Amino acid sequence: MFESADPKQPFYVANQIAVSEENIKVLTTLFEPLVGIQGVGLYITLTNEFDEVPFAKDYKTLYQLQDQTNLKLEDLFSTLHHLEATGLVKTFLGSNPVLGEVLIFEVEKVPSAGEFFHTFLLSSLLLERVGNVAFNRLVKKFTPRTFVGLKDAKEVTSGFFDVFHLSAESAIDAPVEVKEAAGEVPKDNKSKIKLGNEPVKIDWNFLVDLFASYHIDKGEVLKHQVEIKQIIDFYHLTEQEFVDTALITMSAGSEKLNMYAIQNAVNENFGLNRNKKMVKKQLQQVPKDASRTIKKLSQSDADLLKAVDSKVPTDYLYELKEKKGGYVTANEKKVIFRLQDQMGLTPPLINMIVYACFEYDTVLTANLADRIANDWLQQGITTPAEAIAYLKERKNTRKRQYYRAPKKTVRKTTDWSKYEKQNQTKRKTMSTEERNRIFREFGKNE
Incomplete structure (x- = not known):
């Protein structure tokens, strides 16, 4: 000292x-x-x-x-x-x-x-100086507090590119002047400006290196920088996730990026794990009143329940098509695979969805299957027995539509023949004297 x-x-x-x-x-x-x-x-x-x-x-x-x-x-x-x-x-x-x-x-x-x-x-040392009570009070004073309502609130903050327009070159690679300024002005590592709903930062060198290992050159990647940035930013993908998705769209020997196909692939695959977890959580819920549901089932319902419980979805699909006529398409098999592999639905529940789809249409489509599956999960239906009871209830409560012939409007018109007969007696006939008087008076005023 x-x-x-x-x-x-x-x-x-x-x-x-x-x-x-x-x-x-x-x-x-x-x-x-x-x-x-x-x-x-x-x-x-x-x-x-x-x-x-x-x-x-x-x-x-x-x-x-x-x-x-x-x-x-x-x-x-x-x-x-x-x-x-x-x-x-x-x-x-x-x-x-x-x-x-x-x-x-x-x-x-x-x-x-x-x-x-x-x-x-x-x-x-502070604890020794001020004691436990004051120390705990100081800890609480500097403990960050968050409004409770933020927990379930959805952020709607505008992002930088939602408000401002910046050239693609400057957005991806900052100008030399900007980099020089950043080198001269010291950076405070303890603080960082968050620009609204900040876009994902992309390591372009790493992305280029990843594509290079699959014989996609740097020029091809940089040619689609803006589109790649938009996709990564919107879906919050990592560089590796984007490359893995892009590879799905590429064929052997291809050295070009098909951005349209990549966009479709990202749309299809984004959030699959999250969807699967959501479905799994709902399927783990205990049925509300399983015993009561089973008692309501008829013999035909019991046979249906036995069929959907005992068959794998593809076999059940072929069986239904064989009964109804027609043939199984490749897209129908894709729908079943997607429901089981990507959404995590159980085979019996998938069979019930297939059965319900054929009640409405002649083919199994992804849109209809998704609508039925979402409707059932939102209603808490996770077993075939509940699904059968739900379908019966909807069928019974559905209002019947009767055909009614429209009421014919008849326009009333005057029947002149009847009118003439009715008024014939009311006509008044002129006498000879009256006619002569009219002729005598005719022309006197001219």
Whole structure:
């Protein structure tokens, strides 16, 4: 430990440190019990003493530091030693041609609360100084708290590329000026800016190397950079996952990337494991009232239940097609394979889905099978017996539609023949005298 009895000893602060509000909080709550209030004050004072290009006249003396902190020289060094011991300040002894021996202080950045508590010497000393109750209170004070509602909330934050347009070249490979600026400005490894819903960072060199092992050259990969980035970003794939999916679409000897086929393959394969886990969890649920369901089944239902329980899906598919007529297509077999291998449904339940599909259509289609499977799982139906009971219930409650002939509207019109007969008796016949009078009067007014 260095001490000087000369208040005229020159000193200099070698670096500049910005003290944030969070730093002040850590200083005054965690470090203050260790270094004292004088230590906190001395640290803040030193952070304000940096001079980029000091001349001889710019060097201050310990006396000036005493005056600023209101400490005796002995107390000043004692406080300084506390700051050194806790990692907040480093002290160096240098020489100057004009001033001679010079003290140089390097101020360290205030660590975060997490770093403090993970430095066991510091946290153990704090525990001794403040006691268990106050220590636990400090731990809670710096424990991050999250709003409970965030647990089930869906993030709808806009991503960088949702708002801003940046050229593909700059987005993938930063310009030289940007890289040079990053090299000159020091990076704080403790903090990182998260740009909204941040896209996945792609290691293009690694991706190119992976494709190179399958004889896909760098130019072919870079030609589709924008499309590859969009797919990886949207589905949050790793470079290896993207390459593995792309290989599915490639034939032997092919050296080109079919982005349309890759997009379809990613759509098909993305989230398969998650879907399988979801289905498995639902299938493990205990049926609500299995015994009651079984009692409701008729003999034909029991025969159906026996058939779906005893046959593998492909055999059951062929059996149904043989009964109904027609033939089994390749796409129908793909539907069964997908339900079992990719979705994890049990063979008996798949057989019931096949049976239900043929109740609606003549062929087994993926869309109809998915609709039925999702409907059953959402209703908690996980066994063939429950499915049979559910189908019967829906059939019984379905409203019958009767054909009704539309009511014929008859427009009423006047029957003039009847009208004439009815009004014949009402006609009034003119007498001979009346006719003569009309002729006599005719023309007199002209």
